[in-house]
Amino acid sequence: MDTLQNLGRWALGMFERLGRGHLFLLYVLMGTPGLLFRLRLVVQQVYSVGVLSLLIVTVSGLFVGMVLGLQGYNTLVDFGSEEALSVVVALSLVRELGPVVTALLFAGRAGSALTAEIGLMKATEQLAGMEMMAVDPLRRVVAPRFLAGFISMPLLAAIFSAVGVFGGWFVGVGLLGVDDGAFWSQMTAKVDFYEDIVNGVIKSAVFGFVATWIALFEGYDAVPTSEGVSRATTRTVVHTALAVLGLDFVLTALMFGGV
Amino acid sequence: MLHSRTVEIGVGVFVAAGLAALFMLAMKVSNLSTFKAESGYAVSAHFDNIGGLTVRSPVRMSGVLVGRVSGIGFDSETYQAVVTMNIDPQYDKLPADTSASILTAGLLGEQYIGLDPGGDLRFLKDGDEIKLTQSALVLEQIVGQFLFSKAQEGAAAE
Amino acid sequence: MSRDSDNLVEIRGLSFARGDRMIFDGIDLDLRRGKVTAIMGPSGTGKTTLLRLIGGQLRPLSGSIRVDGQEVPRLRRDQLFDLRKRMGMLFQSGALLTDLTVFDNVAFPLREHTRLGEALIRDLVLMKLEAVGLRGARDLMPSELSGGMARRVALARAIALDPMMIMYDEPFTGQDPMSMGVLVKLIRLLNDALGLTSVVVSHDVAETAGIADYIYLISGGKVVAQGTPEALDRERSPWVNQFMHGEPDGPVPFHYPAPDFADDLLGAG
Numbered sequence: 001m002d003t004l005q006n007l008g009r010w011a012l013g014m015f016e017r018l019g020r021g022h023l024f025l026l027y028v029l030m031g032t033p034g035l036l037f038r039l040r041l042v043v044q045q046v047y048s049v050g051v052l053s054l055l056i057v058t059v060s061g062l063f064v065g066m067v068l069g070l071q072g073y074n075t076l077v078d079f080g081s082e083e084a085l086s087v088v089v090a091l092s093l094v095r096e097l098g099p100v101v102t103a104l105l106f107a108g109r110a111g112s113a114l115t116a117e118i119g120l121m122k123a124t125e126q127l128a129g130m131e132m133m134a135v136d137p138l139r140r141v142v143a144p145r146f147l148a149g150f151i152s153m154p155l156l157a158a159i160f161s162a163v164g165v166f167g168g169w170f171v172g173v174g175l176l177g178v179d180d181g182a183f184w185s186q187m188t189a190k191v192d193f194y195e196d197i198v199n200g201v202i203k204s205a206v207f208g209f210v211a212t213w214i215a216l217f218e219g220y221d222a223v224p225t226s227e228g229v230s231r232a233t234t235r236t237v238v239h240t241a242l243a244v245l246g247l248d249f250v251l252t253a254l255m256f257g258g259v
Numbered sequence: 260m261l262h263s264r265t266v267e268i269g270v271g272v273f274v275a276a277g278l279a280a281l282f283m284l285a286m287k288v289s290n291l292s293t294f295k296a297e298s299g300y301a302v303s304a305h306f307d308n309i310g311g312l313t314v315r316s317p318v319r320m321s322g323v324l325v326g327r328v329s330g331i332g333f334d335s336e337t338y339q340a341v342v343t344m345n346i347d348p349q350y351d352k353l354p355a356d357t358s359a360s361i362l363t364a365g366l367l368g369e370q371y372i373g374l375d376p377g378g379d380l381r382f383l384k385d386g387d388e389i390k391l392t393q394s395a396l397v398l399e400q401i402v403g404q405f406l407f408s409k410a411q412e413g414a415a416a417e
Numbered sequence: 418m419s420r421d422s423d424n425l426v427e428i429r430g431l432s433f434a435r436g437d438r439m440i441f442d443g444i445d446l447d448l449r450r451g452k453v454t455a456i457m458g459p460s461g462t463g464k465t466t467l468l469r470l471i472g473g474q475l476r477p478l479s480g481s482i483r484v485d486g487q488e489v490p491r492l493r494r495d496q497l498f499d500l501r502k503r504m505g506m507l508f509q510s511g512a513l514l515t516d517l518t519v520f521d522n523v524a525f526p527l528r529e530h531t532r533l534g535e536a537l538i539r540d541l542v543l544m545k546l547e548a549v550g551l552r553g554a555r556d557l558m559p560s561e562l563s564g565g566m567a568r569r570v571a572l573a574r575a576i577a578l579d580p581m582m583i584m585y586d587e588p589f590t591g592q593d594p595m596s597m598g599v600l601v602k603l604i605r606l607l608n609d610a611l612g613l614t615s616v617v618v619s620h621d622v623a624e625t626a627g628i629a630d631y632i633y634l635i636s637g638g639k640v641v642a643q644g645t646p647e648a649l650d651r652e653r654s655p656w657v658n659q660f661m662h663g664e665p666d667g668p669v670p671f672h673y674p675a676p677d678f679a680d681d682l683l684g685a686g
Contacts, residue, residue, distance in 0.1 A: 040263075043270050051269040054276070090288050121515075129512030132472050133526045133574075134501040140529070155277025162280035165288055184287070192315070193291035197284050 021217045024138075028216070031136070031143035041144040042151075049110045049145065049212075050152030054159070056109055057102055061093075061160035064101060065167025068092055072168070073176050082178050086187040089168030090161075094191065094200045095256070098161035100248050103207035106153060107240035111215035114145055115236040118219025119229035127220075142220065146212050153208025154201050161200065199255045206247060211240045290315075299326060299347045300385035304359045304372075305339040310395025311370045312361055318344045320374040325350040328372065344372060346383075354379040358391035370395060425450045425582055425614045426471060431480035433463070433470060440466055442638035443480070448582070453608050453615040455629035457622065458636050459660070464618040465509070467635075468584045471616075472506060473497045485581065502530055505575030505583040509590060511567035513559040513574070519546070520555040523574045530578060545573040549603060565596025572603060582614040583607070589621040597621075601628055622661055626650070634660060 035042055072088040118141070121127050127137040165187075172178040191197070215236045222232035285291045309331065318326040326346035334341050346353070356377030363370050374389075383389070426448035433441045440463035448454045456464055469475045470482060473489045482489040487500060513522050523542045527533060533541070546552040549569040559567060568588060575583055585604065589597050605628045608615045619625045626632065626646040634642040634649070634657060642649060642657045649661060658664070665671050675681065 044263075044266060046270045046273065047266040050277075051273045054273055094284060094288065124515070125508045125510050125512040126514055128469075128474065129506070129508050129571075130514075131474060132501055132504070132506040132508075133529070134498040135526070135529050136498075152273075155274065155280070158277055158280040158284060162283045162288075165284075187288055188290050189317075191289040193285055193289040197281075197289045197291075201281070 017221070020221065021213075024217050024220060025213055027138045028143050028146050028213075031139035032147055034139060035144055035147055038144075041140075042147050045144045045148035046152055049114070049148045050156060053106060053109045053152070053156055056105055057156045057160050058163050060101060060105055061098075061163035062167040064097055064160075065089060065093065065164030065169075066171045068097075068164070069168035069171030069176070073172055073178070082172075082176075083182040083186050084190075085172045085178055086165075086168065086183040087190040089172070090165055090187045090191050091196060093161040093164040093168075094196050095203075096248070096252075098157045098164065099200055099204040099207055100244060102153065102157040102160045102204060103211055103244040104241055106149075106156065106208070107211050107215070107237050107244070110149065110152075111211050111236045111240050112233045114149070114212070114215040115219040115222070115233045116229055118142065118145075118216060119222035119224070119232050122220065122222060123224035123226070123229060142216050146216055149212025149215070150205070150208045153211065154204045157204035157207075158201070195256075199251075202255075203248065203251050206251060207244050210243050210247060214240050214243060299345045300351070300383075301329065301343050301345055302383050302385075302387050302389055303341055303343045304389040304392050305334065305337065305341055306359075306361060306392050306394045307339055308361075308394040308397060309340045309342060309370075310361055310363075310397060312342065312372070312395065316369065317371040318346065318374065319371055320350070320353070320376065325353075325374065342372070351382065351384075353383045355381040355383055355387065356391065357383060357389060358393070359389045360393035361395035363396070423449055425485055426616075427481075427483040428471075429481045429483075431470065431482060432478040433466060433475065434478050435466075439638050441477075444635070444638070444640055446633055446640070448614055448616055449631065450614050451608075451612060452630040453605065453617060453628055455617045455619060455625045455632045457619060457625060457632060457634050457660070460620060462635050462637070464620075464635065465586050468506065468586055468616065468618055471584065472501060472504060502526075502578055503581045505578070505580040507568065507571050507575050507583065507585045507588060509587045511559070511564075511571040513562075513567055513571055515559050517559075518555065519551065519557050519559070519562070519570050522559065522570060523577055526574065526577045541577065542573075545577055546570075548576070548607070549573045550599070563596070565592050565599065568592075568596075568600060569603065572600075572607070576607060576611065576613075579611070580613070582616065585615065585617045585619075587619055588617065589619055589624050597624060604628055622663060626661075636660075 068089045069085065072085045073082055076082045076084055076088065118127075121137075121141065127141070130137045130140060169183060173180045173183050218232040218236045218239070219229075222228045312328060312331065314328055314331060316328045317324050318328065326344050328342055329345040330343040332341040332343070333339075353374065354377045356379040358375045358377065360373050360375070361370055362373040377391075424447040426446070428444060428446040431441050431444045431446075432439070444467075446456075446467075456467060458464055466475065470477055471484060471489065473492065476490050484500060485503075487496070489497070489500070492500065513519075514525065517525065520542055523545055524538050527538050527541060531538075543552055543555070546555055549572050551566060551569055551573065554562065554566065554570070559570070562570065572583075588600050588604065592600065601624050604615060604617065607613060617625055617629065626649075629646055632644065632646055632649055633640055636656070642652060642654065644652070649657060652658065652661070659666075676684075
């Protein structure tokens with residue numbers, strides 16, 4: 001009986017939080033059109049969310065591309081079709097690894113920082129202070145960060161994929177001797193702009209939306225103590241990773257079919 | 260707001276790099292650069308079997324890409340597949356009796372339409388149909404034929 | 418509406434609960450225009466909660482809160498925001514925005530709520546900073562300020578929009594005697610010079626009694642005493658006496674309620 005009660009309490013709590021999260025999203029979205037007149041606020045946040053994530057995304061993209069090149073080559077060479085290496089590298093990056101790995105890196109680099117920042121602003125009464133100054137923190141603080149995350153993610157994912165393709169090219173063509181012409185021509189022949197590139201961009205936009213939403217809500221909803229903020233930061237990374245991987249399956253099934 | 264210049268330059272670089280990456284993915288990695296938005300002319304052909312041919316499969320003549328498959332349909336009177344292909348405008352001197360066959364690139368590669376020029380002095384134009392076609396080779400049928408002929412050889416030798 | 422009333426804020430029969438715990442149980446309070454009113458009481462009696470109720474950040478269980486003739490709990494969000502532009506609040510921690518300089522912090526409400534040019538904003542900010550004696554600290558970040566300086570910057574920010582009233586939440590807590598003296602002087606000075614109405618929530622008896630015109634003592638969700646500082650000082654009631662003179666034991670016991678000490682020690686074995 002106690003177990004059932006605990007289960008019920010847990011479920012109710014979770015639904016309540018889910019509801020609060022959606023209301024939060026609604027208010028934030030209502031605050032975004034007003035930002036057109038205050039682009040400076042958004043630019044500031046694109047810097048801390050996007051520009052500061054650039055290094056980790058570029059380096060990771062390079063290495064992921066190089067690993068794909070190496071693994072792909074070793075598998076394909078057995079079938080004598082190492083020219084298809086570029087297709088393997090490009091499709092894996094553009095369809096899956098670009099959006100997904102970028103979103104995971106984003107959660108660790110930018111998402112956790114957003115949560116900690118908002119949580120600490122709450123803990124140090126900065127949000128309450130703004131409210132008392134008749135400034136809505138959802139519009140002034142949260143909405144610009146949301147927009148910045150949503151804008152930055154597809155750009156970061158595109159950079160990740162592009163750098164990754166060059167990483168694969170470096171290993172395949174530079175080190176393992178795949179023909180340079182075949183590398184690029186096979187890729188252009190097999191990678192479709194709408195099917196692969198556009199779908200990849202849509203994926204990363206969805207991930208950007210969700211990752212930023214989770215990070216901001218966790219910060220805004222955090223218990224305003226140092227322990228509460230640290231818990232919220234952890235939750236951001238865990239929940240974002242789960243949400244991104246789960247959504248990736250759903251989106252892949254919708255876009256590329258097969259289910 | 261302290262270093263607003265640094266911030267703005269950084270964001271500028273970031274957005275430019277992101278757009279450049281997208282552009283590179285679109286033009287260099289994907290086939291967007293090979294689209295010439297229906298500027299060519301369309302010809303159609305009937306096949307008994309198209310095998311694994313799909314929309315956007317290449318159409319080649321002497322190995323050169325001259326167009327792409329733009330549509331695949333089914334003719335319910337002849338029970339044949341109708342393939343429409345879009346030929347790039349610069350290849351406007353294909354003889355009217357050109358034949359089309361469905362070929363495979365390599366042993367397990369993708370399928371494409373190969374065009375063989377005929378000797379007609381008139382040229383194919385928009386809406387024409389290629390009369391001479393050869394269907395895709397289906398591996399099972401070839402293997403079946405091979406076994407059948409072997410069996411016949413065996414029977415004849417006895 | 419009693420716009421011409423002497424009282425800027427009138428609270429009648431206010432009750433507020435957090436969970437099952439009653440924080441206020443039918444409180445009546447008046448804040449007179451142009452005066453410094455102190456609200457005092459032991460820690461944990463919800464003094465900060467009272468300020469948040471006046472500012473409309475919390476909604477009461479029952480009762481009325483009337484600020485300048487407007488019933489705060491019934492205001493729509495935009496009306497509430499308009500009212501808040503005329504109220505300043507000084508938070509315990511200062512609540513400065515940590516990513517902005519001192520100058521930008523004071524300029525923040527001006528930039529958010531007015532369409533003044535940068536030159537005019539600069540003049541206004543420097544005037545406000547001069548009033549709290551920190552014009553020279555304008556380029557520092559909040560992390561480079563001492564606690565007392567942070568509160569003074571927050572004070573400059575609170576008066577940036579020339580409000581009709583300022584609420585101080587524990588302004589003296591954790592201050593060294595010197596910065597405490599500065600704050601005490603500033604609260605009185607600003608109140609009289611700008612014609613403000615001030616509310617000070619505090620448990621620092623000596624400093625608060627020194628500047629307040631009128632004092633409310635709150636305990637256990639009720640107003641237990643009120644009057645001018647002199648009147649309260651002479652008050653006979655043992656509780657008031659204990660609080661005002663800071664005696665460790667009295668009607669409020671030194672010990673948190675516990676079972677008998679001897680039983681507790683022996684009972685474990």
